[in-house]
Amino acid sequence: MTDAKREHWDAVYRTKAADSVSWYQPTPEPSLRALDALQLPVATSLIDVGGGASSLVDRLVERGWSDLTVLDIAAPALDVAKARLGDEAARIAWVIADVTVWRPERRYDVWHDRAVFHFLTEPEQRLAYRRALEAGTSPGSIVIIATFAPDGPERCSGLPVQRYDAAALATAFSSAFTLEREWRQDHTTPGGGRQPFQWCVFRKR
Secondary structure (H helix, E strand, O other): OHHHHHHHHHHHHHHOOOOOOOOOOOOOHHHHHHHHHHOOOOOOEEEEEOOOOOOHHHHHHHOOOOEEEEEEOOHHHHHHHHHHHHHHHHHOEEEEOOOOOOOOOOOEEEEEEOOOHHHOOOHHHHHHHHHHHHHOEEEEEEEEEEEEOOOOOOEEOOEEOOOOOHHHHHHHOOOOEEEEEEEEEEEEOOOOOEEEEEEEEEEEO
């Protein structure tokens, strides 16, 4: 299954411009606002799961963050981000992996995911994700998760998605994480469409 997923996402980034996909953000403002509210030092370690070609890592580098990791199943997506960053790309840890079979070699202060969790439509996929999440975080670590809201799209990039409200996400992560903050956000796609997202901030117990 991992090979099929990788082929799917590789094809997306080989056939579409990074700024034309529906999830593209010129600036990752919701993520930056969430991080600003936490008032974290720039030495904080952060992993962007499913970060792909997102510019979140660019903005954090500009702010002086020095311990950044971007994980994505699609190498072409990471290549876009690396090319955009130029020499700064050498400061980032780049991981090509399916998070559901990935085993973290370290723990992170912040786990950020705006891209992956809502694509996990089977219980065993979500369990595998939580295993990676728990292995890659410590007590006190922050988890920032964004998924499609209940009134969001039922499919994305040709694939079915699982939609969540805050209560459903809190239940999904209740085994080890406490919900600290939640809000909704309407994302405007490059084509002018509206995609409601549910955002949650958790802290590991």
